[in-house]
Amino acid sequence: xxxxxxxxxxxxxxxxxNGIIAKEPVSLEQEIQEMRRxxxxxxxDMSDIFYFCRRGVESIVDDEVTKRFTAExxxxxxxxxxxNYNFHxxxxxxxxxxxxxVLIRYGILLPLRVTLAFTGVGLLVVLTSVVGLFPNGRIxxxxxDKVHLMCYRICVRALTAxxxxxxxxxxxxNGGICVANHTSPIDVIIxxxxxxxxxVGQVHGGLMGVIQRAMVKACPHIWFERSEVKDRHLVAxxxxxxxxxxxxxxxxxxxxxxxxxxTSVMMFKKGSFEIGCKVYPVAIKYDPRFGDAFWxxxxxxxxxxxxxxxxxxxxxxSVWYLPPMSRMEGEDAVxxxxxxxxxxxxxxxxxxxxxxxxxxxxxxxxxxxxxQQKLYSKVLVGSSEDRSRS
Amino acid sequence: xxxxxxxxxxxxxxxxxxxxxxxxxSQITRLYSRFHSxxxxxxxxxxxxxxxxxxxxxxxxxxxxxxxxxxPEGEDQVNFRGFMRTLAHFRPVEDNEKNKDPTSGEPLNSxxxxxxxxxxxxxxxxxxxxxxxxxxQVLRMMVGVNISDEQLGSIADRTIQEADTNxxxxxxxxxxxxxxxKVDVEQKMSIRFLH
Numbered sequence: 001x002x003x004x005x006x007x008x009x010x011x012x013x014x015x016x017x018n019g020i021i022a023k024e025p026v027s028l029e030q031e032i033q034e035m036r037r038x039x040x041x042x043x044x045d046m047s048d049i050f051y052f053c054r055r056g057v058e059s060i061v062d063d064e065v066t067k068r069f070t071a072e073x074x075x076x077x078x079x080x081x082x083x084n085y086n087f088h089x090x091x092x093x094x095x096x097x098x099x100x101x102v103l104i105r106y107g108i109l110l111p112l113r114v115t116l117a118f119t120g121v122g123l124l125v126v127l128t129s130v131v132g133l134f135p136n137g138r139i140x141x142x143x144x145d146k147v148h149l150m151c152y153r154i155c156v157r158a159l160t161a162x163x164x165x166x167x168x169x170x171x172x173x174n175g176g177i178c179v180a181n182h183t184s185p186i187d188v189i190i191x192x193x194x195x196x197x198x199x200v201g202q203v204h205g206g207l208m209g210v211i212q213r214a215m216v217k218a219c220p221h222i223w224f225e226r227s228e229v230k231d232r233h234l235v236a237x238x239x240x241x242x243x244x245x246x247x248x249x250x251x252x253x254x255x256x257x258x259x260x261x262x263t264s265v266m267m268f269k270k271g272s273f274e275i276g277c278k279v280y281p282v283a284i285k286y287d288p289r290f291g292d293a294f295w296x297x298x299x300x301x302x303x304x305x306x307x308x309x310x311x312x313x314x315x316x317x318s319v320w321y322l323p324p325m326s327r328m329e330g331e332d333a334v335x336x337x338x339x340x341x342x343x344x345x346x347x348x349x350x351x352x353x354x355x356x357x358x359x360x361x362x363x364x365x366x367x368x369x370x371x372q373q374k375l376y377s378k379v380l381v382g383s384s385e386d387r388s389r390s
Numbered sequence: 391x392x393x394x395x396x397x398x399x400x401x402x403x404x405x406x407x408x409x410x411x412x413x414x415x416s417q418i419t420r421l422y423s424r425f426h427s428x429x430x431x432x433x434x435x436x437x438x439x440x441x442x443x444x445x446x447x448x449x450x451x452x453x454x455x456x457x458x459x460x461x462p463e464g465e466d467q468v469n470f471r472g473f474m475r476t477l478a479h480f481r482p483v484e485d486n487e488k489n490k491d492p493t494s495g496e497p498l499n500s501x502x503x504x505x506x507x508x509x510x511x512x513x514x515x516x517x518x519x520x521x522x523x524x525x526x527q528v529l530r531m532m533v534g535v536n537i538s539d540e541q542l543g544s545i546a547d548r549t550i551q552e553a554d555t556n557x558x559x560x561x562x563x564x565x566x567x568x569x570x571x572k573v574d575v576e577q578k579m580s581i582r583f584l585h
Contacts (some may be wrong), residue, residue: 020417020420020421020424020583020584021581021582021583021584022582022584044529044545044548044549046508046512046549046553046561046566046569046570047508047570047573047575047578048532049452049508049511049512049528049532050508050573050575050578050579051578052450052451052452052456052532053452053456053507053508053511053579054480054578054579054580054581055446055450056447056450056452056453056456057456057477057480057581058581059444059446059447059450060428060441060444060447060456060477061421061424061477061581061583062424063444063445063446063447064446065444065445065446066427066428066443066444066445067427070427355445359445363442363448364445364448364449368445368449369448369449369450369451369453369534370534370535371449372449372450372451373451373532373533373534373535373536374534374536376451376532376533377533377534377536377537378536380533380537380545381536381537381541
């Protein structure tokens, strides 16, 4: 099964295009000019409303944003009920096959994987604490790298993640920031089992907190208190300080800020692009046929999610290391962020969206509506300027 | 979970919707999935908030008017039948309707019904007339703060002047239809539904 999956990874994953409607990407100005009755162009035409009306109803039927926050639909069923959206009984044989699948997944695969997971995490905590006892120096760094890599690789096995790394010559180096698209917390394990990174995140309590405290003993990671997260200058300073120190590992950041369902890349927050160091983009694309890796945090908690992961067939994904990018002359942080985002989207075969991943939970800003209104006003007023000239 | 979605839609319902709206079986099930995914409260009906959660609709200047068109007078919830009935207006017009039943009356996606849908977007108080005030309000929604009151007022006056044939300073549905008789309404107010 592993070899078969590895062969399939060579092709770009074809995005599943099962749209409900066919949209034409025509701009507001074009459409309204087309619609106007020929001859003497009036300033306003009652038919102008058709454009807004149709676009509005089109977005009700199928929009670019809301579907990014639920798991991707599959072309054909992969014997996991969780990815079956239009469930109806097809045949007894298929149900029997599904039943066998359940037995295998929950009876054999899951217990094996859970044991491995506990081993991996346990070893991580214990060994990093041990390494922490060493004095700072080359030996400590070497041991820390080895320990981290080993434990992450055990965790990778625990998830039966079959990963294909492409272009490893572009792997992130010290003194840089690694940015990647975010689909699930597993992204961290996938990247960290192939290279050593400094993690960034909020300090958690409980088991996560224990892991975090242990990890930071072996090599410097950047953990923020909840209160510090709001202070953007503080965050930027800590990141810059870390990057300036060549002996420290590259920082791993997910600029989208939230988990997206791996069919698109959403807006990158500009914070990490303001620091002014080299950025190493990484594209991660999961194959949804073997198991859906997307964490829908509004629906499932972490434990539930991990159980889902460990009871899927496998997690199959491809990782592409893209060549490093730096901010160009005259480019501001937002443009730089968009450039990196476009490169990642292109490599991973994902849709490149300008929408903010924060729309998962929050409302869209009024300013976008005002932009639309401004555009339309230009069409109205523009034609009156022509009239006054003639 | 999505697996419940189709099972709540019975075959008889699909047949009725098919007859009423003209959508195909697979289109109806696809649209039911969409309806279900918008229905965050999972109570079989959509509220105005459910629509406003769609970012592309929220930034549409006429977003609120369009949302309103889905809700019958005085109601806050729209069920799947109502949803489909409104969407049916946007089906493309076919020349040879195979299941054309002469007694069933005019199909929802006829040219006249498409024009009526647009007319109702302007007619805020649903009195079958577009008054100067209503026209101004809709214009204001479309242009935001970018055009002055005087300029907008003169645009509204000019529009009513051109359309009004019976001198009552408002636009009735027949006057509206006359003004737009050269516009390709069938194409502009249609959405290409796949399969």
